[in-house]
Amino acid sequence: MRTSIATVCLSGTLEEKMLACAKAGFDGIEIFEQDLTVSSSSPEEVRALAARLGLSLDLFQPFRDFEGVDQDTLQQNLHRAEQKFKLMQRLGMDLVLLCSNVATATINDDELFAGQIRQLADLAAGYGVRIAYEALAWGKYVNTYQHSWKIARMVDRENVGICLDSFHILSRGDDPADIAGIPGEKIFFVQLADAPVMSMDILSWSRHYRVFPGEGGFALDDFMAQLVRSGYDGIVSLEIFNDVFRQSNVVHTAVDGLRSLIWLQDRTLQLMQDEAERYPLQLTALPRAQAPNGFDYAEVRTEDPEQVAAMLSQLGFGFHGQHRRKPVQLWKAGDARIIINTQRSRGITAQVSGFGIQVDDDALAAQRARALRAPRVPRHQTGDEQALAGFTAPDRREVFFSRAAVTASWEEEFGVGAPAAEPGLVTGIDHINLAQPWQAFDESVLFYTSTLNLQANAGTEVPSPMGLVRSQVLRTGDGIVRLALNIVPQGLEAAIERNHEYPEHIAVATDDIVLLARRAIAAGMEFLPVPENYYEDLAARFHLPEPVLQTLRELNLLYDRDERGVFLHFYTATVGNLFFEVVERRDGYDGYGAPNAPVRLAAQFERNRLAGR
Template identity: 65%
Template sequence: MRTSIATVCLSGTLEEKMLACARAGFDGIEIFEQDLMVSPMSPQEIRALADRLHLTLDLYQPFRDFEGVDEDTLAANLRRAEAKFELMNRLGIDTMLVCSNVGTATIDDDEVAAAQLRRLGETAQRFGIKLAYEALAWGRYVNTYRHAYRIVELADHPMVGTCLDSFHILSRGDDPAAIADLDPARIFFVQLADAPVLALDILSWSRHYRVFPGQGGFDLVGFMTHLVHSGYDGPVSLEIFNDTFRQSNVQRTAVDALRSLLWLQDRTAERLGDTAGRYPMKLASLPPAGAPSGMDFAEILTEDCESVAALLAQLGFTFVGQHRRKPVQLWTQGGARIIINGQRATGTPASISALGFQVASPATSVERSRRLRAAPVPRHSTADEAVLRGVIAPDGTEVFFADATADPAWAAEFGDGAGAGREPASCLVTGIDHVNLAQPWQAFDEAVLFYESALRLSTSPATEVPSPLGLVRSQVMRTDDGAVRLALNLVPQVLDANGHGDARHPYAEHVAFTSNDIVTLARQALEAGMEFLPIPENYYEDLAARFGLDEDLLGTLRSLQLLYDRDGNGAFLHFYTRTVGRLFLEVVQRLDGYDGYGAPNAPVRLASQFEHNRLRAR
């Protein structure tokens, strides 16, 4: 499949955008008119740069408000178009996007619109230019792809075809199934955009909230399946209007964009199955790595190794030993393995730096991630050490893939192994339940797509949690069986008086452990000197009112700073430790099929942590 992207998707100058697209691996680009207008490069220089970068210039856009007008307006529009055709010849672009009229149309007549497009096609033919007529979702008279295609058929000119745009089709709730029945010779161009499902006017939705495929709520795999069935084999391009993307790092955004098209091709090929090879469009498939079967480890990078070790010890974890050649510790309990990494950590507050996932084939999972443009983790190991393969996630977390085994080979590198034998026979922590990762504002959608495409995690509907610093957007990603759960949190940007990030209010990440007896564990941790996150008395009064808990249970929850939730499936008990650096720990117990995360309790936790940080700052 030929991949392309509109320059409007990216930040920077036109030259910077072209360089980023070439480095990411795109085949071509669309030139957005405004990017050309503000560029100091001449059209000939842009064409020469594209040639040097091996980028095709696939489309010039947009040409607005042409059809459905009176004769005087039509004559002016044809003069305007002829100037653009001359410009396109200098650029070396042979296709122009013509948007359905939203402003100047006064004649609601398909025959008139078709006749005017035919006249435009006759002018374009002298310059060797094709016209891709697109129905804007807010077009005055033409706003569906079927209507636009009907006018193209009426125009009946070899230089007049249609452009299919997934946003304009899916945002209206239009059924894309009829795309499969269109004549592929009359489909001149295809543009893709995903978007979150919002109750918003379509124009505002389109101009600010489009995202790359896989980052929103549209069924783009279904859209692509119908497109492949049509026999179309031209460029498939991204046209994304998004405020965040247009102020983010241009190279990262370009890589994210291409990743989305690689993911989409792979998912479409999967849906087509054995029939995929019957169609002209050849879809790129990724190495068939399955979802992880479990968490192998979580790594915490910190200068303050002692404080993190103290938390683990208070929870009953066993110190297995220190790595034989690095300042790195291994702590275990049940199926949970935590690595405390003090290497090159001077001045680093405790935070999650790496996650290990158990997979059927580490080599295949790494190759899939690399094909998705993830950078490899630079890691030095000696000949007698286990090989750990990993890539870097968009937020900087290192993601490692390991064989699915209860006794990983790398664990033998820590001490003499004697520590493992000291683990109690009956462990109250049985494994890692989930990991919560804070995401920079500019990397949130990128991270969602990365974990979905590389690790094949499923997304749950995003939620928003109020905190003293603003709303925290949370996106849970997990395997179908719940063996791996990640919560990605987009946190408010807190600024100090000078407009810089305020370090007094860091958003902490955490690792949550599963327990089979959280009450006993909490009591033992309390006796070992653990400081729990304080929970206000008001919370327990509300808990009693909501759930009608008996006094004994309520008293136990209150005395141990435990939180509680219940739904139609079961109940949930959990507690939080104090924060060390930018890290805290959570212990959870799921009862009778409860599958959530105690979302009603999240505002209580955020408010308590905020108060703790505020008092500590004083």
């Protein structure tokens, strides 16, 4: 499948966008007219640069507000179009996007639409130009792909077909099933966009909130399946209007876009199974996705390992040993492994720098990550050390794959540390909460779901003293691996770099949180204080017995309950950008204590404020 992307998706100059698209691995690009208009390069220079980069120039767009007008306006539109056709010749392009009229149409008549577009087609034929007619979701008279296809048939010219845009179809709730009945050769171009499910006017939704496939809520695999069934064998492109993307690193965004198309091809093949082989559009399959078996470890980077080590010891972790060659420690409790890494840590008080995932076949998992354009982590090891495949996520976290035998091997590199004084109560890592820079959030969602085979839960928003925190949970179906991504409110991105104000954490599980909390307090652990108002509200909401409430107050424990079970948890004090959470899930509770998140965020904010006096 040939891939393309509209230059409007990306930040930077036209030349920077072209370089990024080539570097990411796209086959071609759509030239958005405004990008060319403001460029210092002539059309001939743009054409030559594309040739040097190996990029095809696939679509010139957009040509707006043409049909449904009076005769005088039509003549003006034809003059305007002819100038664009001449420009396209200079660029070496032969396909233009004609959007359905949204502003100047005054006559609602399909015969008139077809007749005027027929005149445009005859003019375009003299310049070797084809026309892809697209129904905009907010078009004045033509706003569905079925209608645009009807008009294209009425035009009856070889150089007129349609453009299908997933956003314009799915945002209206239209069924894409009729696409399968359109002859593939009359579908001249296809544009894809995903979007979060939102309740707002379609135009604003389209102009600001589109995202790449896999980062929103549209069923794009079904859309693609209908496209495949049509017999289409052309270019599949991305057209994303997104305020964040147009402010973000152009190369990262381009790679994210191509990753989304690679992922979508694989999802479509899974949906169609053997059926896809009957059709001309060739989709590429990814190496098989594996269900993670659990967290292998979580890694904390810090220039002062003693603070983090003390907290782990208070929680019942035992020191397993120092790496025989590197300034790295391993701490263990139950199935939970925490690595404290002081490499490249100057100025870092403490932060979650990465984690490992256990799978059945780590080599296959690494192949899938590479196919999804995940950048490799440069890692050096001696001949007697375990080789691990690691990749850098968009949020700069390092993610490594392992399997049980490999874990046993790399653990041996740490020797044997001092045994714990008494049996620990921590059973494993429950989840990891990662703060996300605002410009990396959507990219991180796609990266973690596609490379780790996680499912994305519905996003939520949590109020905090710093603004609304957007949160997205990614997890396996059985909950053995859970990641919570929290987007840093725009304007506070530097909070992560300052290693305070916007913390993230590692949550560990226990079967007896009360006993663990008492032991931790006896060992000198400082918990995040919970205000009395919280417990008064808790009593009103859940009618808890006074002895239970008293225990919660005494230990600064938080409580939640749903139809499935009970959730108890507490938070440690924050060191740098890091704190730990201890959780106990009872009777099938599967959430994260979401009603308590504002309490935690407010308490941490107040603590940091007082510490900064």
